[in-house]
Amino acid sequence: MKSREQFIQDLAPKKFTKVEKIWLGLLIVMILAGVVAYADQVRSGLQVTNLNDYALWGIYISNFVFFIATSFVGAATVAILRLTQNSWRTPLVRIAEIISLAAIIMAGITIIIDLGRPDRALYTVIYARFQSPITWDVIIIPTYMVAIFYLLYFPLLPDLAILKKYYSETKPRLSKWYGKLSLNWKGTDKQKRIQQKSIKIIAILVLPLGLILQTIDAWLFSSTYRIGWNSTNFGPYFISGAFVAGVGTLVVTIFLVRKVKGLEEYITDYHFDRMGKFLALACLIYLYFNANEYLMPAYASTVNEEVHLDTLFTGHYSTIFWFVTIGGLVVPIILLMFKKGRSPVAMFWIGVLVVLASWWKRYIIVTPTLLHPYLPIQGVPESWRDYFPSLHEWVITGSNLATALLILTLLVRYLPVVAIQRTIDESKLEHNDQKRES
Amino acid sequence: MKNCKITSFVFLFILISLGLGISDNDLYAQTKKNRARINADYVKVIGGESYLNIKASARIDKKTVEVSHIDLQILQELNDEEIQIGKTTTNASGISKFIIEDFANLQPDSLGVYNLIISFDGNDSFKKASRDVSFRNADIEAKWIVKDSVNYVSAKLIDTQLDSALAEIPLTVRVDRLFRPLKIGEDFYDTDNDGEIQVPIENGIPGIDGNLKLEVVLSESDDYGTVIAQLTAPIGTVIVDESTYDQRTMWSPRGKTPIFLLALTYSFIFIVWGIFIYLFINLVRIIKS
């Protein structure tokens, strides 16, 4: 059994390696490019995008939906796995919480980028109209953000105290910061009691909040008359989609972090195996809702619905649609059935496929519907009948991703990605159990 | 001397340019003046104003355009004399409504005809023009009656000067509506030998508080111009506000949000953020202990 000191040494954050520094540099360059592109957009207006009066929402909204979906992972891994008493989640929850936090922050930023008058963004608070789904979004996003923050912070306290001691000699200034943030954590019974109670509360609260968040995001679309959006299926459809996107992102991130931080002992093949099954479950559920969304309307559909399904099944968007459905769902399910498919490296590539498919899935949800409105598209330039993002939009999208990754990188750099105290506690329990048995 | 030559040259040049500059319309000598056409109708509202509806137009490049902002004089012709009774200017659309302020001041000629002239003295772009308007004074007495539970508008048309009823003259009955009045019944009702008409008013015409502003109109008659008699009759159906403006609906402004929505969102916010505050207090307790 490892000693306490050994645990701490393994899990404590380490300085940036050269590779990580290059990574940071690239991220910052991408972010700056996005800032320049956005400044241009603020100056000359949304004409820098390829949006028009028909394709009025494009990848800015896809990005927004994608980030909201990804932010569900915190609620999924922490709350769901906790409620179902899956103890293998321990080394994964911290990363899941960090991903959630980064994603929900980016969702807030991304939606402001889409506004025609970002200078009036605060009107959504000052002049809020409660009948509008956007107002519900404005309420739930900060709420969920705070919930994820608490979810991350409460279990972090003992670890911060540990790190304060660990760095007290080698890095006194850093140690002082850890000390401040650890809120005077001494590990007393009283503190532990408060902390455990708080964690219990927030872990339970974050799940309904996450479900509400995904539902409201879905209702942004299904509260309109548009064919392809006006579906009663959208709420659970988006929830299960968030499930898939979230766990996919988690898998990819965990693999990379594990490699970079050398955490193979703590995040083992067993964890990947379990995550694989979790991901397969998520994909199966999502596939079921996809069938509800696309197969059933194909059976009995109005003219407008038929037009919508035609574009997806055989028309202009068919390549993306089949990639997203087969490549993003069916293939992962099949691969994850096999034990080899749940090995870390395989999981990584399946995760990448799932994440890519998740992003393009949101594109499929937003754009095709807008391009077949009820009235024919007439009286406008021919280029308006199609939409593909412009350079500005791609740069800003890349910059959004880079910002999310930057937040992730910084948090992973300074926070222990595997909960130290809990790992120690759990290994002690294991050890005690083993002792008793022998 | 050279200086003198230069000076005289300069003088000459200056004089010439001055000469060119001072003469006014010369550079436009080649522009032909257009002819303005003036149309005018006389309208009399019984118990209201009498006025001339004047419209000035011109045909330029084969298109009819309105002539705006020109000054017109209104004169009365009496005993071969023209007496000015007023002035007016056409607006941006070439239209002017000249109200005859004091009808009593006008005098008819020996035949009982009022003769007015609208005169335009011409300007830089248009030649002089004028239009004569002649009319007799007519009156319409209008009232509403009920006969056998049917509402009627009854009206009598008389020539004021001769004080005699005018027969076989077509009148219309209409109700005042937004933009344009709505004709009631037939296109025209001819007055009988007593100069009277009786027009049934159907039920179901809406009016504010059930009141209908009705008009009996002699339209653009050669002798009398247009004569309008107005009356208000409480024989319409009451207009009821059907809008949802006062109700709490999903499309109302933020001040009229449906109660259930307000209750739901506020209670959600209070409960969840209440818990957040509690958790924050816990953090504080952790620091303190």
Added chain:
Amino acid sequence: MEESNKSARRKFLDKGLKLGFAAALGGIGITKVAQKLSAKPNHSSHDKMELMDTEGNIIEVDSTEVMEITPKTDPDEKYNMREGIPNRKFVMVVDLAKCKNALACQSACNKHHYITGDNAWIKVYNMQESADTAPYWMPVTCQHCDEPACVTVCPVDATFKRRDGLVLIDNERCIGCRFCMAACPYSIRVFNWNEPDQGEIYVNMEAEMSHHKPSPEHAGAPSKMGTVDKCDFCPHAVQNNELPHCVTACPNGVFYFGDKYEDTVTNGQESLRLSKLLEDKAGYRYMEALGTQPSVYYLPPTDRLVDFKDGLENYNEYESVPNPE
């Protein structure tokens, strides 16, 4: 020496004065010539006033165009622009039997709302329900729905439904989220993706609208970048007892406009009882089944007065706002 100096001075002064005087006169003369050469033809000479438009440019306006406004100070009479004209409910009737795609409605609307950009606010659609049924021309304006989807989803109260039935946009409030555009099933809303190029048009607007103060009652005057615009049923004209511009402009009498409470609509030439018109000609509303309760009624294209093909020469599938070359 002094003698020669004095005389030189005298000569110099003498010449200088003469020259200066001549120059002044000549200057006046030359200026007048220049003015005449560059002057625009005037129908009449009036006093001109110098005013500043909202961009800060000085423009000259005929003083007859400028009217003094006595502000309404009586609180009882204060007009609530978000509530609208009292005792009215505006409706429009479009007679599809008469429409031959003359597009006069579109030109008038484009002109009077200073529309730049690529998407007109009123469009005449080439409609054909199925291959077997006959095609027809269908003008579509904002339907000013009684249960407007666009108003329901606006997060900041920028678009609003009035008591008199109109749905208007406050472009000082709009945040440009375009949710209303996504919600509208009639696709009539238009977005200002860039700074609306109303520059030259705007100066004309200032001259034409003597007491112009930007208001949702005259949409497009001016438009703002990053906000949404649409047909407003011309309340600025209605307040002056004039019909909306599309109604007046149509040479075929296609549009009827009026007050539903008064049960009367007019196309400028004929006035009709609305209920009777809808009954006689089987009026209906477009996409009634969606439940938006539009305020625009259509009369089906039966007993057509015009041939559908006549409208094809005017039909431009890819343009509704002709942009100056």
